[in-house]
Amino acid sequence: MKKNNQTSDITAKDRIAASLPFLVFLVPVFVFFAFAADYIGFYQEKQSLFIFSADYFRDTVNRPGSLLVYIGRFITTFFHSPVLSGLLIALMTGLVIFLVSGIIGQLTGRKGFLVPLLFGTVFFALQGNYQYLVHNNLGILLQLACFYLAVKYSKGWLPVMLFPFCYLIMGGFAWMFAMMYSIHLALKSLKREWLKIILMPGITLLIIWCLGEFFLFHNFRDMLVYPLAREGTGSPLILFPAMAVAVILLPAMAGIRIKIPLGIKRFEQYKSIFIVVLAFLLAGTTAVSRYSKVYAEYFTAEKLFYQKEYRKLNDYIDKHPSNNRLTIYLNNIALCETGRLNDKMFHYRQSPDGQSLFLKWEMYGEVLRRGAYFYYTTGMINEAERWAFENMVMKGITPQDLLMLVKCEIINGNYRMAAKYAAMLSKTFSYREEAKEYLGLLADTALIDSHPELGAKRGEKIEHDFFSITDNPHINVELAFSADSSNRKLYEYRVAYQMLTENYEGIVVGLPHLERLGYTRVPVHIQEAALVSRMSGLSLSGLGSLKIEPQTETRFNQFLQTFNSFGNNLKTAQAALRQRFGETFWYYGFYH
């Protein structure tokens, strides 16, 4: 009895020792996705909205391989929580390591450490690209699982017979398994297994042809590879093909034994420590190499924007200055929503063509996804709805589009459509609370006007109709403001654009609006622009009872003096002006 206990103790210890390198590897993976690079999960979760409904299943699962995409989206929906995203990715990475280790064990009868860790590392590195969608790694993972099950449990013809079903579920990824298993059979005995090697892809190709010709009608090539595509992988030119090749060659690689030189063999007793250190180093270096400060900052800003934490967003950009046009665009909206656009916009690098204020219409790419927010903020609700709807048509349903559509329909009073959209939101993992709120408003529409966001937006909604011009959005601002000059946000954007384009006459002509719109002080940048206008001989009488603040006058004089002290030389004065006046309209006017 005692002996048995000792044996089980040893086994448990061995197991822990064997698992330790993997655990050491997986903890950084979890920390990376859950905390350091949580932007990856955030981005992916916003790419599509998983709806728990039969309709969504039917719409998504409509061809071989689409079930994989469906499951990928299902997993991604939990990425709304960074901790869950870290856990799920770490779990998938762990499974890859376990399966590779298991496969090596099955094929060679010995434990492998290095190869499973290397697979885990590449898997981690691939997932470290924010555009690399989960279904890709899921595809790889399932090939390994199929192969593991095939070599462990099923002998004979079963894997060959089941392969067409694998293809139906995993689409183009299944070919990895076919090649893996063919190599495995060939290594066993090409002479005996050649028929299986031919029939496995042969029958499946025939099935694909039949499906394409008589049922699904997609062309043969698409059927063959879907859902394998550059789109959705972040286009990793080397890493993804390398991973695919490694998976395919795994049966051959498993048999390779590296002869350790005698000199190193003396350190055998330190092997466990070495592997643990190696695991940590692999995970650590991968994490460092995949982390992108630029993306982390951009997506953090976007997250704060979606959470409507406008002041926090401005503070964040203050601490993490950005030249990214989309970041500045969102930051400007946040400034406008908090009434500070013309007080702070030149604290950030603005685009002279106005593209940091509003985005030009673009059917493809990232612009379409974000363009609605400017229109929503300024009360051009129809246009905001159009951008969100067009994005939904082009890229499928995303959480932010659906939220925007619900809000726009409520503001516009189209309650039946709003209810339809809200019902869809209510069938999601992460947006049920929002759905509940909107459905509550729709059940008692009298509450809408007192809703802090929707009520306010309804009040700001433009009523005058004109044809929207999305190639030159500033014209929309002009047209909307000319008919609804009581909309303060429109005024803020209008002046902001006038400042960006240095339209001094326009700025001065618009000054009387300040008092009319209830401003009790002139926003700082407008003061700055007004002083330049005055210097150009334009009258500031439009300010009425409002005044240019003395400190602004003083700073303007200081600005001019500094410039004079460098002999009015723009180039030599730049460093000094940037240091003292980099956040002013004057500096922008000189150096944009």
Next chain:
Amino acid sequence: MNLAQIHISISFFVLLFLWSCSGSPGKDTVEKDEYPSINPDYSGIVIPFNIAPMNFRIENEGSVFVARFQAENGKMTEVQSRNGDIAIPARKWKDLLEQNKGAELKIEIFVRDDEGWTKYRTISNLIANEAVDPFITYRLLYPGYESWKEIHIKQRSLESFREKSIIENSLVEENCLNCHSYNNTGHTESFMIHMRGSLGATYFYNDGNFIKVNLKTNELKNGAVYPRWHPSGKFIAFSSNKIVQQFHSALDKKVEVSDLESSLVLYDIEKNEIMDLNIPDKEKHMDTYPEWSPDGNFLYFCRAAALEEGFSYDSIYYDLYRVPFDQATRKTGAPELIYNASAMGKSVSFPRISPDGYNIVITLHNYGCFPIWHSEADLVSIDLRTMKASNMALNSSATDSYHSWSSNGRWLAFSSKRTDGLTARLFFSYIDSEGNASKPFIMPQKDPGFYDRFLKSYNVPELSTLEVDVNPGKILKSARGETLQAVWTGN
């Protein structure tokens, strides 16, 4: 008793218990003098005897729901439900309707709540003697603005819930698919379709094959757009339009589609010739939406004054005209004003003549020629014998637009946005011998909650008597094949 037997016995008693819990309406049923709330609204309507089961959802509060369908002949059919969804057995429904042509169909609704069973007022519908054409073809797409991704042209059997794709744009490089038109309004399976994009052309389907034709010639200033097949099957009249699309910033209608130019052209299918229809005064007008009289001797169309500089989009008004057409010479005669909409500050579009040639139904709206975003758009019927126009009883406060006659002239299918104001749905209305329309009903779906979730629009419905034997893969081969260039010819 073995384990399996015990299992079966328990299951039986559980089912028996559940049945006894739900039960059936008995003597203690309370009668309520109000109609039940059912969705879709299938009450007070006329239905074709060959329509698919008209499943619906009872929206009154309750835990058990019963619907009893009965008519003069045949057995009563009862459907029970725990969630309010009434799924009518197809075979029983078919028998009931076929045995009761011209008779009344009564639907009794019972709802059980905590206080017991309630019976609502009996719904009474009329089963028409005339069948609706068994198939309808439509385009399914998002009711979007200018972008598209998925566009499907589907054909649905109205006698069942079977729907099949004829063309899917995902198979043809996601090109945009435009108006489809049947030869002889669905009596043959020939049809045509426009495709825009990398594989752009007009595709004619006949005898199991597509022919890809480029109708655009140097002489044709604008592309061929809205088609109408001549009853002889030899010609297709097209409008050739220069179209602009703009987006309203504040109004409900969101999108404004207008023509800047338009004229009518004729395509001779056998000779592969395209020609100007040379309608008198065409230089001073914009002519669009051709429609043939059933005998093929008249061409109806919508006409507005040509645009002048500084025009306003909301002051373009189209009237309905017709010209005689000589099939031998392919020539037209002098235009005749049929309906003067502009005099009322209105505009017409989509003229469609009944198969007997007595009535023409148009879409009437405030201005322009693209009514699908106009909530005021209604269908108006003009008796061509008396030239008397009447607003049809089937209209709603939302857009009621694109319509199609059944081959027997007793049913009108049309698209309407009345369910949610945004997505177009297909409705059917019985048209009696006097031209009066009955209360319309929405195309039945197997799942009565389908329309509450479905985000796409049903667009350009066309009824047909034949099922098109074509699958979506077929067009791909033609799209990649050679293009036949139409030849411009004088007329």
